[in-house]
Amino acid sequence: MTKRLLDLGYGLARMSLQAIGIVVLVFFMCRIVPGDAVDRLALEGNLTAAQETRLRAEMGLDRSLPVQFADWAGSALQGDFGVSLRYHRPVSEMLANALPSTLRLAFLSFLVGLAIAVGIAVAAVMTGSRWLAGLVNLVNVWAIALPTFCVGVIAILVFSIWLGWLPVLGGLLMPVMIIGIDNAGQIGKPLFEELREAATSAHVRTARAKGLRPWRIALFHLLPTALPVALAMSGLVLAGLVAGTLTMEILFGLPGLGSLMLNAIHGRDYPVVQAAITVAAVGLVVVNALIDLVHHTIDPRLSR
Amino acid sequence: MKTPLLAMSRRQLIAGVAFATLASTLPLPLVAEEVSRGGVLHYATLGLDTSDPHRHTGSIAVQQLYVEALTSIGPDGGVEPFLAESYEISDDGLTYTFTLREGVKFHNGDTMTAQDVVANFERVKENISGGWLASAMKLVGTVEGRDERTVVLTMTEPYAPLANLLSELWIVSPKSEGWDETITTPIGTGPFSFGEWQPQLRLYAPAHNDYWRGEMPYLEAVEANLRDDLDKASAMRAGEIHIASVPRDVAGQLGRSGDIRVSTLKDSTWYFVSFNNRNPRPPFDNPKVREAIMYAVDKQAFMNFMAGEDGVVTNQMVMPGHVYFDQELHDADRHAAPDLDKAKAMLAEAGVTPEEITIEFVSWQENYPQVVVQMVRQLGFKVNHVALDDLGAQNRLGQYDWDMNAMASGPRADIFLRFVRLMSDGPNPVLWGGIQDADLDATIKAAVAEPDEAERKALYLDAWGRVMDGYYTVVLGHAANTIAMREEVQGYEPGFTWSPNWATGGIAQTWLARD
Numbered sequence: 001m002t003k004r005l006l007d008l009g010y011g012l013a014r015m016s017l018q019a020i021g022i023v024v025l026v027f028f029m030c031r032i033v034p035g036d037a038v039d040r041l042a043l044e045g046n047l048t049a050a051q052e053t054r055l056r057a058e059m060g061l062d063r064s065l066p067v068q069f070a071d072w073a074g075s076a077l078q079g080d081f082g083v084s085l086r087y088h089r090p091v092s093e094m095l096a097n098a099l100p101s102t103l104r105l106a107f108l109s110f111l112v113g114l115a116i117a118v119g120i121a122v123a124a125v126m127t128g129s130r131w132l133a134g135l136v137n138l139v140n141v142w143a144i145a146l147p148t149f150c151v152g153v154i155a156i157l158v159f160s161i162w163l164g165w166l167p168v169l170g171g172l173l174m175p176v177m178i179i180g181i182d183n184a185g186q187i188g189k190p191l192f193e194e195l196r197e198a199a200t201s202a203h204v205r206t207a208r209a210k211g212l213r214p215w216r217i218a219l220f221h222l223l224p225t226a227l228p229v230a231l232a233m234s235g236l237v238l239a240g241l242v243a244g245t246l247t248m249e250i251l252f253g254l255p256g257l258g259s260l261m262l263n264a265i266h267g268r269d270y271p272v273v274q275a276a277i278t279v280a281a282v283g284l285v286v287v288n289a290l291i292d293l294v295h296h297t298i299d300p301r302l303s304r
Numbered sequence: 305m306k307t308p309l310l311a312m313s314r315r316q317l318i319a320g321v322a323f324a325t326l327a328s329t330l331p332l333p334l335v336a337e338e339v340s341r342g343g344v345l346h347y348a349t350l351g352l353d354t355s356d357p358h359r360h361t362g363s364i365a366v367q368q369l370y371v372e373a374l375t376s377i378g379p380d381g382g383v384e385p386f387l388a389e390s391y392e393i394s395d396d397g398l399t400y401t402f403t404l405r406e407g408v409k410f411h412n413g414d415t416m417t418a419q420d421v422v423a424n425f426e427r428v429k430e431n432i433s434g435g436w437l438a439s440a441m442k443l444v445g446t447v448e449g450r451d452e453r454t455v456v457l458t459m460t461e462p463y464a465p466l467a468n469l470l471s472e473l474w475i476v477s478p479k480s481e482g483w484d485e486t487i488t489t490p491i492g493t494g495p496f497s498f499g500e501w502q503p504q505l506r507l508y509a510p511a512h513n514d515y516w517r518g519e520m521p522y523l524e525a526v527e528a529n530l531r532d533d534l535d536k537a538s539a540m541r542a543g544e545i546h547i548a549s550v551p552r553d554v555a556g557q558l559g560r561s562g563d564i565r566v567s568t569l570k571d572s573t574w575y576f577v578s579f580n581n582r583n584p585r586p587p588f589d590n591p592k593v594r595e596a597i598m599y600a601v602d603k604q605a606f607m608n609f610m611a612g613e614d615g616v617v618t619n620q621m622v623m624p625g626h627v628y629f630d631q632e633l634h635d636a637d638r639h640a641a642p643d644l645d646k647a648k649a650m651l652a653e654a655g656v657t658p659e660e661i662t663i664e665f666v667s668w669q670e671n672y673p674q675v676v677v678q679m680v681r682q683l684g685f686k687v688n689h690v691a692l693d694d695l696g697a698q699n700r701l702g703q704y705d706w707d708m709n710a711m712a713s714g715p716r717a718d719i720f721l722r723f724v725r726l727m728s729d730g731p732n733p734v735l736w737g738g739i740q741d742a743d744l745d746a747t748i749k750a751a752v753a754e755p756d757e758a759e760r761k762a763l764y765l766d767a768w769g770r771v772m773d774g775y776y777t778v779v780l781g782h783a784a785n786t787i788a789m790r791e792e793v794q795g796y797e798p799g800f801t802w803s804p805n806w807a808t809g810g811i812a813q814t815w816l817a818r819d
Contacts, residue, residue: 035695042698042732086353087503088486097502153538160542168535168542250533255505263504263532268695 004296011292012285019281026277027069027270036061036268037085059085072274081275086267091275094260099279102256105248106241108176113183113237118230120184121192122218125199136192143185148244151178152251168252175248182244187233191226198225228299235291242280341522343816345793348529348536348548350802352507355498356487357474358424358432364472365802366528369509369811370411371474371492374402374421374455375467376806377717379570379799381626383467384807387416387475387493388455397462397755404453409514410477411497418449423478425457439724439731440469462753464760468718471803494805495521495812504530515812522795522815536788540564546790546816549802552611555786563791568614568784570800571715572623575610577601577676578711578777582738583704587656588663594775596654597708598639599647601679603780609675611783620768621722623782627757628719630765639778647683658684664706665689668697673710676780680708701734711735714785715801719764723748726771736777744770792817 038055056062060071075082081091120139124132155174159166166174198204199222207221246258257276264272350365357371376386385391388402408416425447428437445458459466476483477491490498493516496509507528511521529545536548541561550558559566579594587593607615616623619637623629651658663680667673669691677689692700701709713735716722724730727748728740744767751763771777787798796814804811 033696034692035697035699039695039698039702042702048729048731084503088354089503094503097505156535156538156542161538164542167544168539169529169544251535251538253529253531253534253539255502259531259533260504266532266693266695 082271109179112180116184117188140189370494465720572782596650607781
């Protein structure tokens, strides 16, 4: 038990360091890119050089980078992400508007992906159907070969423009299905291979010999064996969801974290970029920690 | 000098004829059926950066749904009385007397008074720094409400662009939340009110039921999509956006779809090449070398690339049909056609060996600067082309450590707003290489102070001649911004600038046809 806690603590510390690393890196990278928020105002609002200098001082952009970082980090640790340089609105309010959309899209598409992957992989192994095994491969190749933005454009053309069934702007079904199938492709194939190997193991043969129903065998004998693989793959898929949802947010006009971040980067709205990256990085650390925890719980060998 | 509501000046007439010719080639809708009320119009052109209309940072299209000004710019570029029913300018050009329209209501139900207008002038004059209006407001001596409907404004010196510029001084109720600092909920007089705003996402603007223009607005609301990254073409084809600004190539595709028509803003975007004028390094400080380089640029090919048959090649910052356009100057354009041999001979005469020189060339991340770069390379120059996003380019240009750029600039409410960028202390001059020329400044100032239109045009032409002689900036040509509209949109034709609302047209009189 102590070792397990220690492992968990070590894992959390490692991931927290990674998150801090990401946040620091992004802070400095943002400022290496030419142009700042005052340039945006100058571009659109036609400021004189003297006005630009004054604005930079007002926004604190004329201070050294370490000072700016320390100032930002101090406030962020107290939960204050500051005010958007461009919109003069609290960053926390902008995040609160964007997060639900991203979480909804990520959560639903992850569930859909998991359901499709588990469903076809289990069915393929239990029935031994070559068609279903082919479907597993097809979904896998689909995910590898077809970028989501490409599928998204075609889906909009077919389902929104030609058929008029689904909305382009704000609709969730298309983006959830597109990312879901992409996720299913990543999880499904390794899961299928793991299940196929598990199906030949002694305890499954015994279960069959006992005359258990196929669904009981699948649920209680096959799946637990393959769960660690499913979890490991899910961790990878979840880690990629922030980037994965961005293209869908843009294509389908969803007000999520990805587009908030992208627009903020374009506008050099540093407080918004910083806060969004921090939330995404901390979110990833938490998700990975949870997956690690579950992993250790279902597979005690890892804690030995 | 009384300005009635629908008077037509010579300037308006000339510009009107030109634009009517242009417009006659476009598939305009015929509003024969009865106006249909209601419906939400989905609109996607520019963004909205602030809820405070006086602190706008350039994205002024959307806010004109809910705020209006004393004047507006008509589709021909002429100034129209708007919240002012009429205005008079004294013969010395120093005193402006505005008679306000009767019964104009703010969104909170209050009637707009002269005192409200005065309060807005004072707010902009005292509290707002930067922006187009700042220099004009410095010249305002006094503003007072003579009675409930009369506002008298006195200038310290004549300033011809004022009436045009006042089309961007929006009249907001002083009861608006945040009046003393940053207005967070603007209470305007526009056909729609400031409803729910989600920055970068949307503005939902419901109809103003007490709007001063009779039965208008016809729409129940306008929902402006404010996303920078929106795929407008797909949303339009799916019927989820009614009016959108789209790139020219996309507009062409949309126009062929049958249920979308394409039109343009009536003022143009102009494309130009500028040299670094603030800190030029040899040999680019020599106008002869600049001239030689420009002989390598095929303006017609460039404009064909930019806008196909719609591109207009000229050597001026306004296009044919505009009152400040000069045909004689246009006909004398020595760069109307490229001449590589002449360019090389001139470079040799100036002692320049292009193969030994690398031109630092800055641009936005667009396709068209590459065309110019390739043309310049024909002379043997090496070109280090740095293509940056808008803020990156803004920042780099401001460092004046480059030699050339190729840029573009959009519609403006007045010619002065183009010339002001060429002045030594002008706002955001980086696109034009930060010109420092006292004589040019003096000529532009003289034009601004000249009340007579013909004299003013002559002075502006003098100023432009100086720009051409110094090869500070060389115009390649003009193309108008394209606006796509779904077929159900009735009563709307894009205006002179990005504004969606003006006295004689716009979104107040727009309606959606039902199936």
